[in-house]
Amino acid sequence: MNTLAAPNYKRIYVWEMPVRLFHWVNALCITVLIVTGYLIGHPLTLFRSPEAYQQYWFGTVRFIHFAFAYLFLFNFLMRLYWSFVGNRFANWRTFLPLKKVQRHDLMDVLTVDILQIKEKGKISLGHNMLAGLSYFCLFLVGIFQILTGFGLYAAMSKSWFAGLFAWVVPLFGSDGVTRVWHHGAMWFFIVFIVVHIYIVFYHDYVEGRGTASSIVGGWKFEREDRIKPDSF
Numbered sequence: 001m002n003t004l005a006a007p008n009y010k011r012i013y014v015w016e017m018p019v020r021l022f023h024w025v026n027a028l029c030i031t032v033l034i035v036t037g038y039l040i041g042h043p044l045t046l047f048r049s050p051e052a053y054q055q056y057w058f059g060t061v062r063f064i065h066f067a068f069a070y071l072f073l074f075n076f077l078m079r080l081y082w083s084f085v086g087n088r089f090a091n092w093r094t095f096l097p098l099k100k101v102q103r104h105d106l107m108d109v110l111t112v113d114i115l116q117i118k119e120k121g122k123i124s125l126g127h128n129m130l131a132g133l134s135y136f137c138l139f140l141v142g143i144f145q146i147l148t149g150f151g152l153y154a155a156m157s158k159s160w161f162a163g164l165f166a167w168v169v170p171l172f173g174s175d176g177v178t179r180v181w182h183h184g185a186m187w188f189f190i191v192f193i194v195v196h197i198y199i200v201f202y203h204d205y206v207e208g209r210g211t212a213s214s215i216v217g218g219w220k221f222e223r224e225d226r227i228k229p230d231s232f
């Protein structure tokens, strides 16, 4: 047997277009919401004019925050729909360790990649189970931001849609308390982004099968000798 022969790789279409579109629109929205949200919480004194009426930059920042808030919500709803009609890699079940095999996958990621006490484990084609769980947490915090954000917005908007969330602020007690929670949750997104981007490039390098570019083109590459019948 020629042990030096390079393994053959098969090109597998994993992330469908709606998943990729959701990913980048979501990444853009979260980035813009963090920057504008941070500015709302800590306004700069950089752009000052002698008279308040001569400037409107803070209003523009708030407008951008609210516009991207709507985009963030509708993009999320689109992904929710796609988790029921998309391919098996996009399915809602990939985000939760419901089956025994998924819990086994979770242990593999923890022991191999995180604790590094085991050398080799299963390499998933779609999300690995720990990644899936981290996305599920991101979706939950996203819903929390939508509830508290539209709750705050209800008092400053005439739109019937924002009005649907008028019950949120009384639930938290006051506008101030709701803002503190809304502000605090921003840090979850910041930590997620740092860890997520690091891990994507780590997997890309260690596994060498195009993880990072898969969320652009949709394709991953798998060694033919590792493909199992249920890999597709």
Ligand code: HEM
Pocket: 019, 022, 023, 026, 027, 028, 030, 031, 079, 090, 125, 126, 127, 128, 131, 132, 135, 138, 193, 196, 197, 200, 211, 212, 213, 214, 215
């Ligand atoms: C604001 C920044 C980002 C956020 C909030 C974010 C969020 C997410 C989410 C929620 C998913 C799950 C997608 C789904 O199933 O619908 C995901 C997957 C993915 N993201 Fe990101 N992402 C960000 C930036 C990036 C960047 C810069 C890259 C680099 C190429 C990247 C690469 C990937 C890849 C490759 C996957 C699929 C990974 C897997 O196999 O589990 N992401 N991301």
Ligand code: HEM
Pocket: 029, 030, 033, 034, 036, 037, 038, 040, 041, 042, 062, 065, 066, 069, 070, 072, 073, 145, 146, 148, 149, 150, 152, 153, 179, 180, 182, 183, 185, 186, 189
């Ligand atoms: C990733 C999601 C989001 C992040 C990271 C985020 C972040 C922030 C931050 C840090 C603040 C400043 C809070 C403070 O210290 O006073 C803020 C304010 C606010 N956000 Fe968000 N936000 C997000 C989503 C949303 C959504 C979906 C809405 C829905 C409309 C929204 C509406 C608001 C409102 C109304 C304010 C108060 C504006 C003001 O009083 O001038 N946010 N946001």
